[in-house]
Amino acid sequence: MKNTPDYKKFFNDIINIKFPEKKEICSHLLAKSNLTVLDIIDLNELLFRNSSKENSVFNQKHRSYNESVIYQILEYQKKNRLNNSQLAGHFKLSRNTVTKWKNLFPV
Template identity: 50%
Template structure:
């Protein structure tokens, strides 16, 4: 039986705090504002990844990029970001490092 206080997904806040504490303590000052939130959104997790891993190695970052998975709230947040900042698909794809085709499919599926 599942306890009521447990969520179904991983505790990203604890995972990233452990990574920073154990491997990258010098990057803690850059991540503290994001990690101080009660709940991390998909864009918060993307920002943490950029701060921690993209500066470490661009090759590692690009390999990890292939294994990203976005849930519906994350997709809607990215599409909302695009609308809020008045960006086209190319600009958003560069910002979040996702395919323009993926963005177009998301728009057809979720914004029609």
């Protein structure tokens, strides 16, 4: 059994305590039975959109992506017809990371 955080409970607690006004905005994501990494990124963006630049930079340095998430991000690029720069900007990645992923994980 893999120990993973209960992100639904985590985000529900944050919404109830800090952001009750954003409950309805996030409800469609929290209604899912399983949250994907992309859902978690979306929830984080919805809740902490106005955080400071230095907080955003610090948090981005500590993100990690597994193989399935990388495939989802690359599928998102294909589905939305984004170039590497647009995808990198959307997910706050470097363009070099996107290029590396495309070479390592062909879609």
